Amino acid sequence: MRVAVLGTGIMGAPMARSIAAAGHEVRAWNRTRERAEPLAEHGVTVADEPAEAVEGADVVLTMLADGDAVEAVVADLPLPEGSVWAQMSTVGAEALERLVARAEGAGVPIVDAPVLGTRAPAEQGQLTVIAAGPPQARERCAPVFDAVGSRTVVLGHEPGTATRMKLVLNTWLLALVEGLAESIALAERLGVDPAKFIEIIDGGPLGPPYAKMKGTMMIERSYEPSFSLALAAKDARLALGAAEAQGLELPALRAIRAQLEKAVELGHGDEDMAAAVEAGRAG
Numbered sequence: 001m002r003v004a005v006l007g008t009g010i011m012g013a014p015m016a017r018s019i020a021a022a023g024h025e026v027r028a029w030n031r032t033r034e035r036a037e038p039l040a041e042h043g044v045t046v047a048d049e050p051a052e053a054v055e056g057a058d059v060v061l062t063m064l065a066d067g068d069a070v071e072a073v074v075a076d077l078p079l080p081e082g083s084v085w086a087q088m089s090t091v092g093a094e095a096l097e098r099l100v101a102r103a104e105g106a107g108v109p110i111v112d113a114p115v116l117g118t119r120a121p122a123e124q125g126q127l128t129v130i131a132a133g134p135p136q137a138r139e140r141c142a143p144v145f146d147a148v149g150s151r152t153v154v155l156g157h158e159p160g161t162a163t164r165m166k167l168v169l170n171t172w173l174l175a176l177v178e179g180l181a182e183s184i185a186l187a188e189r190l191g192v193d194p195a196k197f198i199e200i201i202d203g204g205p206l207g208p209p210y211a212k213m214k215g216t217m218m219i220e221r222s223y224e225p226s227f228s229l230a231l232a233a234k235d236a237r238l239a240l241g242a243a244e245a246q247g248l249e250l251p252a253l254r255a256i257r258a259q260l261e262k263a264v265e266l267g268h269g270d271e272d273m274a275a276a277v278e279a280g281r282a283g
Contacts, residue, residue: 001025003144004057006050006073007089008036010225011115012063014122015088015148017042019061021125022147029053050077059144060108061086066234067095074102084140085110087159088129090170090231092238093245096163109137112159114166115149119226126150130169132162167242170235171253173210177232177276178256180211184218185280194219214274223271230269232276233260 001024005016008030020026020043029047030036036046047053050073054060057080064070070089079085085108087099096112103110111133121127127149131138134157145152155161187194198215201207217223236257243250259279266282268275 001058001143002027002056004029004047004050004054004060005044006030006053006060006062007064007069008039009063009065010119010227011122013039014119015061015063015127016044018122018125019144019147020044022143024143024147027053027055027057050074054078054080054083056080057083059084059086059141061144062089064089065231067091067099070099071095071102074099079103079106079108081107083108084137086113086141086144087111088113088115090114090166090235090238091163093160093163093167093242096160100159109134110159111137111141112162113141113145114162116166116169117149121150122148128153130155130162130165132156133159164242167235167239171239171250174232174236174239174256174260175252176208176210177214177273178259180215181218181259181274181277182280184215184277188281217272217274218277223268223275225270225272227273228269229260229271229273229275230264232273233257233264233269236260 003019003024003026005012005028008016008028016026016028016039026044027047028036028039028044029050040046060083062070070091085103087110100110111131113129113131115127115129117127125148129145129149129152131152132155155165184194187197198212202212240253260276263276263279266278268278
């Protein structure tokens with residue numbers, strides 16, 4: 001298959017490598033070309049423009065920061081006749097509706113397929129793909145999903161279902177990270193060893209592996225990004241917006257968003273989401 005990958009950041013770049021490693025022809029584009037150029041060593045053709053990347057593509061994959069970024073790239077993009085658009089960015093429910101309308105206007109089927117996972121599983125081809133879209137379009141995308149993920153969870157025929165589920169999953173994940181951050185900040189203020197806290201919960205029902213990984217980063221103040229704090233704050237805003245649209249109040253998530261945004265304001269936006277702990281440390 002010929003696959004166009006639009007967006008080669010923390011997630012898009014390893015996904016492009018995995019697709020190429022699976023034997024597909026990959027053309028990639030990134031707004032900052034220099035970030036995409038290392039992909040050439042892995043057999044990926046780096047394009048100067050999105051239109052060059054998608055020319056003749058069987059699958060057009062978007063993996064960009066947010067809905068505005070995706071909309072800006074595809075607004076006037078000539079999506080190839082006979083192609084399928086795999087929209088794998090986390091964009092929120094409202095933006096996804098606009099992207100579906102764009103696909104319909106272009107006469108191209110769209111598969112709503114956000115992923116669960118960060119840099120390490122992306123590099124290992126071990127993401128979880130959450131897919132919703134027309135069955136034939138999903139089947140066309142299956143080789144791509146198999147290349148980037150360890151499993152694909154199908155949520156039906158209608159694009160939008162997968163994006164809504166991703167908002168639910170992100171709400172749980174953000175609650176876990178902020179709860180971990182506040183527990184570590186409290187341990188430090190109380191004069192007890194936060195590493196012992198991680199040791200006590202590790203391996204039991206209170207200690208998922210993710211807690212040990214992110215908790216260690218927090219304790220060591222090591223924030224090499226696998227998923228940036230700024231994007232985590234964006235995801236909190238998207239989930240809150242979706243909840244408000246349904247008349248649902250989520251006070252815990254609102255507080256989490258405020259803490260994430262505080263840590264961004266402290267200068268940690270480009271660091272890993274584990275830097276959320278710095279908001280608590282700041283008092």
